[in-house]
Amino acid sequence: MAYELHYWPGIPGRGEFVRLALEAAGAEYIDVCRGEPQQGLGLPAMLHYLEDASVPRPPFACPFLVDGRTVVGQTAAILLYLGPRLGLVPQREADRLWAHQIQLTIADFVQEVHDLHHPIASSLYYEDQQAEALRRAQDFRRERLPKFMAWFEAVLQRNPGNGAREVPRMVDGRLSYVDLSVFQVVEGLLYALPKATRRVLKKAPGVAALHAGVPRQRRLAAYLASERRLPFNEQGIFRHYPELDA
Amino acid sequence: MAYELHYWPGIPGRGEFVRLALEAAGAEYIDVCRGEPQQGLGLPAMLHYLEDASVPRPPFACPFLVDGRTVVGQTAAILLYLGPRLGLVPQREADRLWAHQIQLTIADFVQEVHDLHHPIASSLYYEDQQAEALRRAQDFRRERLPKFMAWFEAVLQRNPGNGAREVPRMVDGRLSYVDLSVFQVVEGLLYALPKATRRVLKKAPGVAALHAGVPRQRRLAAYLASERRLPFNEQGIFRHYPELDA
Numbered sequence: 001m002a003y004e005l006h007y008w009p010g011i012p013g014r015g016e017f018v019r020l021a022l023e024a025a026g027a028e029y030i031d032v033c034r035g036e037p038q039q040g041l042g043l044p045a046m047l048h049y050l051e052d053a054s055v056p057r058p059p060f061a062c063p064f065l066v067d068g069r070t071v072v073g074q075t076a077a078i079l080l081y082l083g084p085r086l087g088l089v090p091q092r093e094a095d096r097l098w099a100h101q102i103q104l105t106i107a108d109f110v111q112e113v114h115d116l117h118h119p120i121a122s123s124l125y126y127e128d129q130q131a132e133a134l135r136r137a138q139d140f141r142r143e144r145l146p147k148f149m150a151w152f153e154a155v156l157q158r159n160p161g162n163g164a165r166e167v168p169r170m171v172d173g174r175l176s177y178v179d180l181s182v183f184q185v186v187e188g189l190l191y192a193l194p195k196a197t198r199r200v201l202k203k204a205p206g207v208a209a210l211h212a213g214v215p216r217q218r219r220l221a222a223y224l225a226s227e228r229r230l231p232f233n234e235q236g237i238f239r240h241y242p243e244l245d246a
Numbered sequence: 247m248a249y250e251l252h253y254w255p256g257i258p259g260r261g262e263f264v265r266l267a268l269e270a271a272g273a274e275y276i277d278v279c280r281g282e283p284q285q286g287l288g289l290p291a292m293l294h295y296l297e298d299a300s301v302p303r304p305p306f307a308c309p310f311l312v313d314g315r316t317v318v319g320q321t322a323a324i325l326l327y328l329g330p331r332l333g334l335v336p337q338r339e340a341d342r343l344w345a346h347q348i349q350l351t352i353a354d355f356v357q358e359v360h361d362l363h364h365p366i367a368s369s370l371y372y373e374d375q376q377a378e379a380l381r382r383a384q385d386f387r388r389e390r391l392p393k394f395m396a397w398f399e400a401v402l403q404r405n406p407g408n409g410a411r412e413v414p415r416m417v418d419g420r421l422s423y424v425d426l427s428v429f430q431v432v433e434g435l436l437y438a439l440p441k442a443t444r445r446v447l448k449k450a451p452g453v454a455a456l457h458a459g460v461p462r463q464r465r466l467a468a469y470l471a472s473e474r475r476l477p478f479n480e481q482g483i484f485r486h487y488p489e490l491d492a
Contacts, residue, residue: 053400053404055404056404056406057344057401057404058397058400058401058404059347060351060354060394060397070340070343072343072347073347073351074346074347074350074351076350077343077346077347077350080343080346081343094316097316097318097323097326097327098303100320100323100326101305101318101319101320101323104320104322104323104350105306105319105320108306108357111354111357115361119365119366119378119382120365120378120381120382120385121381121382121385121389123385123389124385129381132365132366132378132381135366135367135375135378136365136366136367139366139367139369139370143367143369148306151304151306154299154304155303155304158299158301158302158303158304160302
């Protein structure tokens with residue numbers, strides 16, 4: 001049975017971290033909200049899980065994955081669940097826990113990227129919190145962006161065997177969902193804050209090499225060239241507001 | 247061998263979610279940063295893992311747990327790891343995944359509580375972002391606090407068997423680390439925003455009953471009355487600034 005991915009239809013957002021894993025593994029999946037309500041898909045199918053009191057274990061928010069009777073919310077938990085099933089994480093428990101730990105740190109980073117343009121409230125427009133966003137972006141560029149990128153770089157530098165690999169890996173020697181997520185974060189940052197991100201990537205050659213190498217995987221290359229890949233835009237998490245970059 | 251918990255010594259913060267699990271299970275553990283450097287403990291022991299290039303898999307931040315050669319960072323990942331070992335989560339994979347999913351949502355909530363008083367940057371003092379904090383707190387009290395609490399309440403209401411239990415449970419019928427974390431979040435909110443929290447608890451009777459019932463567990467009662475339990479304060483995540491409450 002195909003996996004069901006439930007996420008907002010118009011943005012890559014957090015759903016993209018899951019989509020990249022499904023695509024890289026060639027898994028069968030339904031992108032529920034991008035389907036037609038007449039076929040039981042679309043937004044109503046997603047809202048059922050979030051809003052109907054008949055759902056015994058409701059996710060707090062999307063994205064969530066439905067696999068038969070299992071419903072899993074929280075991006076990092078979805079990847080924890082999918083990783084072994086898609087062959088995108090090593091077998092050993094310690095390695096899986098390490099992969100998950102990195103993914104949770106990526107989730108924290110993504111939240112900070114979101115709060116760049118929404119430092120006061122998600123319920124307000126960017127324009128109504130732009131002054132605060134300008135202040136937050138300054139700290140993000142100076143402190144947070146370099147700190148997270150330096151940590152990703154350290155993870156790559158300390159992963160044995162990366163020195164001999166054309167494309168470095170975050171966990172062990174094979175492609176994992178963590179590599180896909182680091183690729184996606186860098187993609188998003190290059191869209192949102194191209195100046196600050198290019199500058200910080202110069203000090204993180206491993207991250208830059210991973211970002212350049214991941215999309216060469218055959219299935220991913222096909223996916224990234226397809227219409228299934230949604231472009232970044234100013235309704236999403238990674239938004240390009242030139243005034244926040246420098 | 248005793249577990250090592252690494253966290254800032256002066257605040258309950260995120261470390262407390264782990265400490266509550268260790269204490270409720272009666273596990274042997276060392277609160278590393280509260281020990282003496284002469285005995286190989288204290289802050290230097292923690293900073294080794296965060297800063298030394300010789301650490302192969304460095305946590306991004308504290309809290310982290312050291313169990314022999316295993317180092318686990320990220321509060322929710324630590325509890326994912328400890329849950330089965332401490333008997334604080336059901337056996338079934340689906341139940342463990344559900345517990346973890348709730349814990350990750352609690353982690354998101356805790357981050358929002360932190361950003362209440364630090365909406366611009368963790369690197370700045372509260373006093374330097376107080377105007378922004380006042381705006382953020384207004385949205386938090388109106389939108390976010392009720393939304394998270396309503397979700398916890400829905401989780402409790404839909405957990406079969408809670409109607410017949412004196413103290414409701416978040417996952418299945420026995421005490422889990424998720425119950426301990428919900429207790430701690432409510433404790434922290436009652437300290438930080440007593441007015442807003444008491445108001446919202448009136449609409450979440452299950453959460454209120456869980457919060458009242460959890461500390462009756464024998465080991466927890468002893469812990470909460472001990473000096474090992476750190477009080478909330480204005481260096482932590484849950485801070486009482488009366489101007490942010492209403």
